[in-house]
Amino acid sequence: MAEFLTRTPRPEDLRGRTRLLVLQGTPFCNIACRYCYLPDRSNRARMAPETVRAALRWLGENGLAAPELAVVWHAGEPLALPVDWYRDAFAAAAEARPHGTVLRHCIQTNGTLIDDRWCALFREHGVQIGLSLDGPARLHDAQRRTRSGRGTHDAVMRGVAALQRHRIPFHAICVVGDATLDAPEELVEFFAAHRILDIGFNVEEVEGIHTRSSLSRDRAGRFRGFFERAWRRAEALGVEIREVRTVLAGLQEPPAGAGPGNDQNTPFDIVTVTHDGSLHTFSPELAGLQHPRIGALALGNVRTTTLRQVLDGPMFRQAWAEIAAGIAACARDCAYFPLCRGGAPSNKLGELGTFAGTETMACRLGHQEIAEAVLHRILQGLDQDPIVATAPMTHQRETGLNTSPP
Amino acid sequence: MAHHDRLLSRGAAVIASLLLSSLPADAAHPPAGRAIDRLPEIRTAVAKARDTDDAATDPGTHRGGIRTLLAQGNWWNQWSNLWRNF
Numbered sequence: 001m002a003e004f005l006t007r008t009p010r011p012e013d014l015r016g017r018t019r020l021l022v023l024q025g026t027p028f029c030n031i032a033c034r035y036c037y038l039p040d041r042s043n044r045a046r047m048a049p050e051t052v053r054a055a056l057r058w059l060g061e062n063g064l065a066a067p068e069l070a071v072v073w074h075a076g077e078p079l080a081l082p083v084d085w086y087r088d089a090f091a092a093a094a095e096a097r098p099h100g101t102v103l104r105h106c107i108q109t110n111g112t113l114i115d116d117r118w119c120a121l122f123r124e125h126g127v128q129i130g131l132s133l134d135g136p137a138r139l140h141d142a143q144r145r146t147r148s149g150r151g152t153h154d155a156v157m158r159g160v161a162a163l164q165r166h167r168i169p170f171h172a173i174c175v176v177g178d179a180t181l182d183a184p185e186e187l188v189e190f191f192a193a194h195r196i197l198d199i200g201f202n203v204e205e206v207e208g209i210h211t212r213s214s215l216s217r218d219r220a221g222r223f224r225g226f227f228e229r230a231w232r233r234a235e236a237l238g239v240e241i242r243e244v245r246t247v248l249a250g251l252q253e254p255p256a257g258a259g260p261g262n263d264q265n266t267p268f269d270i271v272t273v274t275h276d277g278s279l280h281t282f283s284p285e286l287a288g289l290q291h292p293r294i295g296a297l298a299l300g301n302v303r304t305t306t307l308r309q310v311l312d313g314p315m316f317r318q319a320w321a322e323i324a325a326g327i328a329a330c331a332r333d334c335a336y337f338p339l340c341r342g343g344a345p346s347n348k349l350g351e352l353g354t355f356a357g358t359e360t361m362a363c364r365l366g367h368q369e370i371a372e373a374v375l376h377r378i379l380q381g382l383d384q385d386p387i388v389a390t391a392p393m394t395h396q397r398e399t400g401l402n403t404s405p406p
Numbered sequence: 407m408a409h410h411d412r413l414l415s416r417g418a419a420v421i422a423s424l425l426l427s428s429l430p431a432d433a434a435h436p437p438a439g440r441a442i443d444r445l446p447e448i449r450t451a452v453a454k455a456r457d458t459d460d461a462a463t464d465p466g467t468h469r470g471g472i473r474t475l476l477a478q479g480n481w482w483n484q485w486s487n488l489w490r491n492f
Contacts, residue, residue: 375441
């Protein structure tokens with residue numbers, strides 16, 4: 001670990017690392033959620049097709065792209081752009097696709113604009129969909145509002161109906177704030193009733209321009225109680241929770257070649273390109289941010305900056321020095337490091353003012369409390385499963401955990 | 407053991423059994439301390455559970471057990487689902 005964290009990576013260290021490319025088609029968002037972290041969501045600028053091509057070529061020419069590359073359209077409301085804009089953008093991406101790389105397009109959307117035309121595009125291109133939905137109207141509309149202050153729940157549910165009418169699978173991401181903590185059963189029953197059976201809980205984080213979270217005062221274990229009750233209800237109703245899978249996956253060893261950190265704190269595992277071609281790595285939430293101490297966090301531009309120039313530049317060097325110090329501190333001080341591998345730089349910067357810090361509220365609630373809930377269940381389950389208790393270890397297990405699908 | 411003693415012993419066992427069966431499952435094995443401190447033991451158990459042939463195909467057989475938990479979703483493939491965190 002020491003060598004990885006104490007030197008600037010070389011381009012050859014990063015070959016094939018990038019598995020997620022976040023493209024900001026537009027910074028504009030048609031709604032104004034109360035907890036939004038985006039700094040520039042009134043800006044109606046659009047990414048040019050040439051910038052889409054430049055982003056893909058940049059990954060290819062620098063040898064960064066993994067064999068499977070997820071392209072996520074995000075960081076603004078992606079569906080605020082016209083349907084045909086995506087036909088051109090997908091064509092541009094395919095044209096500039098790095099040799100030997102398979103692209104998979106994904107869209108994280110607020111769902112308010114989904115209609116039959118969008119569904120036709122999703123089917124045509126096999127686009128994977130993530131929907132932001134905070135549960136029943138009384139919880140959702142308290143936070144997720146139009147620019148004139150009206151709730152968006154009805155519009156999102158029309159989008160849900162369109163997706164289901166076209167048999168397009170999707171998952172939902174639900175932001176959990178203070179009001180949600182008292183309603184775990186109501187929340188899960190809502191999703192189950194609408195046949196939304198794959199959900200993720202995002203803690204209301206302190207990030208970007210959202211500088212205070214309603215969860216910042218949670219000291220009474222309310223979040224843990226919420227999660228355990230929600231999970232119990234979800235199991236009964238056949239709803240899967242992303243966080244459970246994430247903890248279980250963390251009990252495996254990371255894939256071969258992975259460093260000591262996680263996807264958000266390891267250089268170039270994630271690349272984010274904003275509408276104007278500005279280049280970022282680490283947490284996607286850092287894109288477009290102007291920090292009072294650090295300034296603009298852009299590392300360069302895909303049209304003009306080489307990877308070597310990025311790695312030699314002062315912004316990357318300062319950010320990586322701080323982030324690496326933060327990973328090392330987490331590894332030293334936090335019992336949960338084997339599962340979370342150093343936290344999210346965006347949370348550290350937002351809550352602690354530095355990438356070099358350790359524990360954040362997002363860590364405590366979004367990782368530690370959830371890990372405790374899942375690990376306790378495993379410990380309790382051990383007594384109820386005699387086969388596991390007596391199953392002989394295979395040779396593979398004696399030499400290390402399996403990291404490949406069964 | 408005298409007949410009287412055997413009766414007492416059997417009675418105590420019955421009472422203990424009744425007490426235990428009246429407790430909710432969680433109370434029978436109350437979580438003690440941080441589970442994260444037992445991570446090596448948990449990793450071993452999860453590895454064993456995954457190696458058991460019917461781990462994902464018959465979760466109902468051991469309802470409430472560790473393999474029921476592990477049967478939830480395509481969790482081993484989370485490394486390729488990175489985008490779903492944003």
